[in-house]
Amino acid sequence: MASNNDPKQGSGFFASFASTISSFGTAMTKSVNGLIGYEGLQVINPDGGTEDAEDEAQKGRWRQEDRDSYWKMMQNYIGSDVTSMVTLPVLIFEPMTMLQKVAELMEYSYLLELADECDDPHMRLVYAASWFISVYPAIQRTWKPFNPILGETYEFVNHGGITFIAEQVSHHPPMSAAHAENEHFVYDITSKLKTKFLGNSVDIYPVGRTRLTLKKSGVVLDLVPPLSKANNIIFGRTWVDSPGDMILTNLTTGEKVVLYFQPCGWFGAGRYEVDGYVYDAEEEPKFLMTGKCNEFMSYQPCDSEGEPTPGTELKEAWRAADLPKNDKFQYTHFAHKLNSFDTAPKPLLPSDSRLRPDRLALEHNDLSKAGAEKARLEDRQRAEKRTRESKKDEFKPKWFELTDEKATTPWGELEVYRYNGKYEQYRAGVESSDKSSQEFDPWQYHEDSQT
Template sequence: MDSTGEKSSGGGFFSSLASGMRNWGSAVHKSVNGLLGYEGLEVINPEGGTEDAEAEAQRGRWKQEDRDSYWKMMHKYIGSDVTSMVTLPVIIFEPMTMLQKMAEIMEYCHLLDQADECEDPYMRMAYASSWAISVYFAYQRTWKPFNPILGETYEMVNHDGITFLSEQVSHHPPMSVGHSENEHFTYDITSKLKTKFLGNSLEVYPVGRTRVTLKRDGVVLDLVPPPTKVNNLIFGRTWVDSPGEMIMTNLTTGDKVVLYFQPCGWFGAGRYEVDGYVYSAAEEPKLLMTGKWNELMSCQPCDLEGEPLPGTELKEIWRVAATPPNDKFQYTYFAHKINSFDTAPKQLLASDSRLRPDRYALEKGDLSKAGTEKSRLEDQQRGEKRNREAKGDQYSPRWFNLTGEITPTPWGDLEVYEYNGKYTEHRARIDSSNSNDEIGITSIGFNPWQYTNSPAE
């Protein structure tokens, strides 16, 4: 079924659709055979146009000289995980760090509020899984966020009653941890991205653990998202696809949501589409879910064959909010709020991503300064590591603790961090004070190296 409620023919509700899409193939793949030095390099056109590979390869954000230079630097890394081993040019970055990007999942956090308030256990799962899907609209941006510096943080308040905190807890491998909370839920994530560079594309595997606790009934939800592929990194128009399954499990009751992100097919067929079911603990389908991750999600009660129950209708659960027209970085209004000091708490931590001089320079359009500051911060981070190793010091995160728990994921094992509660105490002290200090890029110097000088101590 599509978002208009039209039923697909034959078999179970989604069986013929899913089978057809899987067998049909993916978007048009072409090799750049005529460009000297790029033989066999894959260019993927999601629209399946009539242009030949060379014409498609020349499109996109890169000038020819930049494209050539970048390819010379990157081709030696084909087949490698490039998460932390490559120094990348600032031209491909957006003025946001990975810690801030982690906060984008909170844009539609009201869906978790609705899940917490919901009496129907299956609608609860529909709301929660729609929340998990909603962030993919933001994830389709093709600019790269800055890698956080070890000890860097990001704080956000003034959005639907939540507090949000993320911290970079490891540099090699890069790992980010986040915690968010309001009166309805707590959200905790340990994230370690794993990548594979394929020449003109990048596969991204979300090696992470995401847990949401709904406070009213103490229900704990676990989320396993699909992998993502960034196509046409150097040649052609860059675009993002996330084909595969998203699974959300109610660890308290055993209920489960399984949603299939359709791969982009010929001439864009299936792109953005998401279909699946909410299952009971007995693995019986209770609700069908359908929609597009860049537009909306809906659900409808179904029978044991997955067919819509007679007399029922699709219920819209989530719809993407309006976005700024012609935004340079394809930002949503919420993404701009994330960068803004309007969502910063009083006495912002000096380690906050908003204060990074490279990020701020890029936001203001000064690419030269952004590149210089990025290199300076990376050099300073390497120097801090040498000093720490010379002293025999072991780096410890400030706001999260390593649990010792190792959790398996589809893409590798993960060391789990947990929120230690110290930030809540720190923030309570600040909020109860009479301080009205101005905060901003000019009033606080960026300092993520808090293991030697923490304001919480």
């Protein structure tokens, strides 16, 4: 299996490509350096195309004056984790929060039904791995979701019998926890996003601990995903790459899946391509898997050398649903459901992401109001932190609790939060009602009680 190598940074290599290959009708990648006066920035069109570098540099969501002033500020953060250091303008946001983004994994939950009911332990991993791959069309979206406010929640029902609850359990560092369950599976995740700003790109490290339990067999699966890279975040057309290995391990029996995400090469070569194997506990390959993480995954039995077994054929395990046409945020139909109150239980928790005024304003294309509301929420969050510190109080999540467990990831250690079961108790104790709160309220202290 190929290893993951970070692409080279810096402008020297790319600056040497300054001409267009007209005979192929595509443009070589060029550096912005020398065209608009900024050093060390690369503008790459991963899909090829015929635009020259200057045209490509003008694409994206930024107005020229916004881009220039933002770049001057961001130069100070090169090499840093900017997860919660920088206030970002709403023009690069989508009307969704990170908690809702976690819930996007639930779209193709039928794959977990197939995995749970499958008696073949290796086919079980084919379906489970395909389920984890199925979230990558959402990851490829280039709009940024809102960072959740401390204490913010997101609830989700009415899809595959799933009950989903997520909560922002820490602000510094930003951490989320989520729990999902139906008759076939239990899914738990603690996520601590870590980033590294590289000038015109950001490396995004998925520091997290994921557990998926299939109820029929009782097996517990652990996921280690590859990092993601958001490219051309200030200059050029933004695009996302996720190069490296995804490893899914059956902690109960020792079987595993190793899938390699090909890095995007020249003119988009290899972009989205995923290949790998399902291995038994003795590390012998049993199935090969191949596909594109934004479209489909297929599988085929293989021999001990990894070659397709004679007489077998490549079969499709998963295919992404068709997308809405001309959707501003490149949402899937399912992503639109996540913002809908039709997928929310009643009464809705007042801390739910759907009720955020900045998110609602952006959904209605009111950027001015969205920006003002975002700033107001962030100011309120800082004020609540000061109140908590003055009272010598510690924030305690409602639906998750901090454990003594530490998870080791390729990008550092992680504190683990565990679902406490109180959400089901709460839901069992409230009557279903058409009347839900319409005011966003994740606060531990209300304004009249702050000091």
